[in-house]
Amino acid sequence: MPKVIILFCSMSGNTEEIADIMETNITNHGLDVEKIQIDMDDFLITDLLNYEAILFGTYTWGDGDIPYELEDFYDDMDEIDLTGKVVGLFGSCDSMYPDYGGAIDTFAERFKERGASNVLYNLKIELSPDQDDVERCQKFAEDFVKELHAYAE
Known part of the structure; x- marks a missing residue:
């Protein structure tokens, strides 16, 4: 059974709420899921190879x-080859800023640079997820599981 990690950084709790929705939906598909919130230097980049x-x-x-909590993680990605990893990116965004969800896009490019060839579309949620956003998160999780199964075949 494929192992999935949900790795996230959340300041206000909005991205954590999205991660919780993802965890529930991925787990409901029978996959082995571990969810970790990144703080300063508490996750080794090489641990990604276990998933x-x-x-x-x-x-x-x-x-x-x-986010400043992810600056070291971003830099440490130089040390890892993620070829063959299925990756999905998500996050809470705020439309009052000109670059809506820019950090999500930055990390999507970084994962691609490191060899992850199966990067899903980026899921961007305006602040805290409302009911429509919950449905979007559920669909994203389903698309992620489909991509994972297709890649595993």
Whole structure:
């Protein structure tokens, strides 16, 4: 059974709420899921190699910047080859800033640079998920599981 990690960073709790929705939906598909919230230096980048699939969530800071909690993680990605990993990116965004969800896009490119060839579309939620957003999260989780199964075949 493929192992999935949901790795996320959340300041206000919105991205954590999205991660919780993802965890419930992925688990309901019978997959082995581990969910970890990243704080400063508490996750080793090489641990990603223990998983077949990665759901990565982040909020966006300021004008499209990655959160300070993820700066070391971003830099450490230089050390890892993620070829063959199925990756999905999600996060809470705020439309009052000009670069809506810029950190999500930045990490999507970074995962592709590191060899993850199965990067799903980026799921961006305006602040805290409402009922329509919950449904979008559920669909994203289903698409992720389909991609994982298709890749495993």
